[in-house]
Amino acid sequence: MNIKQELFDKALKYILHFEGVYSNDPDDPGGETFLGIARNYHPNADVWKIFDSNKQKYIYADLKEIYADFIFNYVKEFYYNEFFIPLKMDEIPESVIPIYFDTSINTGISRAKKILQNAVGAKPDGIIGPNTIKSINETKCIYEKFKLARIEFYTDLVSKNSKYKKYLLGWINRVLKFEIWKI
Numbered sequence: 582m583n584i585k586q587e588l589f590d591k592a593l594k595y596i597l598h599f600e601g602v603y604s605n606d607p608d609d610p611g612g613e614t615f616l617g618i619a620r621n622y623h624p625n626a627d628v629w630k631i632f633d634s635n636k637q638k639y640i641y642a643d644l645k646e647i648y649a650d651f652i653f654n655y656v657k658e659f660y661y662n663e664f665f666i667p668l669k670m671d672e673i674p675e676s677v678i679p680i681y682f683d684t685s686i687n688t689g690i691s692r693a694k695k696i697l698q699n700a701v702g703a704k705p706d707g708i709i710g711p712n713t714i715k716s717i718n719e720t721k722c723i724y725e726k727f728k729l730a731r732i733e734f735y736t737d738l739v740s741k742n743s744k745y746k747k748y749l750l751g752w753i754n755r756v757l758k759f760e761i762w763k764i
Contacts, residue, residue, distance in 0.1 A: 585671050585678065586661075592679035593660055594648070596686060599755050602647060603640045608744060615639065616647065616656050617686045623663070628655045664690065669709045673717050676724045680759050684731055687755070692734070700730035731756050 600617035611619025615632050623629075631652050632639050639652070647653055664685050665671075670678050677697070685693035695705040700723065701716040720726060735752045739745050 585675065586665075588675055588678050589661065589665050589670065589682070590657070592682050593657060594644075595679065596683045597644055597647075599683065600686065602642055602644060608747070618656070618659060622689070623659075626655075626659050626663075628652060628659055631655060660686075668693065669714065672709075672714050674723060677717070677727055680724065680727055680731075680756075683755075683759060684727075687752070688731075688734065696730045696734050697727060699733075700726040728756050728759070 597616055600614070603613075603615050605613045609619070610621065612621040614620065615628065618626055618628055620629060639647070642650070647656075660682075664682060667690055668681060668685055670682065673681070681693060681697055684696055688696070691707040694707045694709050697709075697717065698705040698707075698713055701713070701720040703713045703716045717723065732753055735749060735756075739749045
């Protein structure tokens with residue numbers, strides 16, 4: 582396992598503290614969510630088959646129990662294959678990997694890519710190609726710029742759709758509390 586994969590493992594555990602174990606908020610377009618995996622967006626993820634077979638156990642579990650349970654291996658594999666690889670985290674600076682990863686779980690992969698592109702002044706097309714990678718790797722203070730771009734995204738989202746207003750303070754707090762050195 583390389584250093585970025587180790588960072589992925591640490592970042593995932595840190596991010597799951599924000600996501601929590603289980604939620605089913607009727608206002609969340611992702612619907613039922615387990616460890617940040619939204620059923621409406623990922624209905625065929627293997628983790629849902631395991632979750633559904635023992636739902637009560639997992640709904641009331643705490644994170645330490647989840648980390649010790651075999652389901653966590655499925656969660657890690659899901660995030661590695663569905664997020665880490667498509668986000669091209671192996672090609673970007675380590676300083677931005679955890680918060681970029683967190684953003685992708687919170688906003689979706691395409692939006693996270695566009696937020697990162699906005700942060701580095703690249704065309705926000707959601708395609709992380711060689712030009713975007715070059716811009717990412719050359720941008721000074723990428724971590725701080727990314728945090729600001731993420732907050733801008735949330736405030737813009739709420740200005741366009743007031744139903745998300747109830748989440749705004751939590752989203753901003755999540756960005757501000759995301760301390761890379763704690764990972």
